[in-house]
Amino acid sequence: MSDVKGAAALRATIVFNLGTLGALASDRFADRVEELGLKPKHAGLLAALDAGSATSQQELATRLGVAPSLIVVLADQLQELGAVERVRDPEDRRRQVLTLTTEGRRLLARCAEAAEAADAELTAGLTEPQRTALTRSLRTLGEQHVPR
Amino acid sequence: MSDVKGAAALRATIVFNLGTLGALASDRFADRVEELGLKPKHAGLLAALDAGSATSQQELATRLGVAPSLIVVLADQLQELGAVERVRDPEDRRRQVLTLTTEGRRLLARCAEAAEAADAELTAGLTEPQRTALTRSLRTLGEQHVPR
């Protein structure tokens, strides 16, 4: 905490580097899942379904932090790929309940593979303890700041 | 490395969490610098200039990983704010040499403050050793993957 802001103050920040590297990581992940015909948000939706943390589109929207209207498009495309099924909730027929199909689980697994490959590439210069420490830190932050 | 991809495989990934948290961090930082009339990319440009790692717009473009045509717009706006000066390089009159003004340094300092405030908020749930470890990991990754 210097009185006068030094030169490299911004670049020493966590948010700044997290933003930069986050974009970089997203791009690499995006490149890989593109071969599956998916965007990162599709993977996020599949993961949320798999985690069981959300079933209706409204819940998914808040879970992923995007507009409900975007969920419509993503779900349309995933349904087109046979990855999810849309069923009206009999107890509340306004709701669309999304469920993973076998194909959806397969795609999710391949997304995970893509992410792991990107991980290996990205963290190649880190020592093993550094990598596990990073994983844990990110998880902690995620649990605290990603809408539940 | 399990044979069968387990359920939460994707969410356990570094790239996935890095992408999610990176977007989150960028948003929080963006909210704060917006009050200065800036976007995160403006801050990035100012920081690059301050670091002296790039002076011409072409260099800035590769440094920030964006199209040269975007640098034009960003520099226009920063010039409008009186944060940078554009001078033709006398040794190569194709080049525009950008330099930080006093106002530019002031703005950069306020960006740094904004980032530090966002840091404190974001990492409130981390222990001090966790935070420093995270900072170092991110810096290591940045040095390896951000274009120099």
Place this chain on the structure above:
DNA sequence: CTGAATCATTCGAGCTTCGAACGATATGAG
């Protein structure tokens, strides 16, 4: 001197996401 390469700039297009408006359904008050 001439042709190729480089820099900055402009302009139009693409992609992603959002918000408003709408219909269908559910819920609560009277």
Place this chain on the structure above:
DNA sequence: CTCATATCGTTCGAAGCTCGAATGATTCAG
């Protein structure tokens, strides 16, 4: 039961951001 209100999903148009191609000025190699 009935009506007003709220919620869910959907469609559609608009906004923001970024890129790539085309252009003019300048430099460089031969």
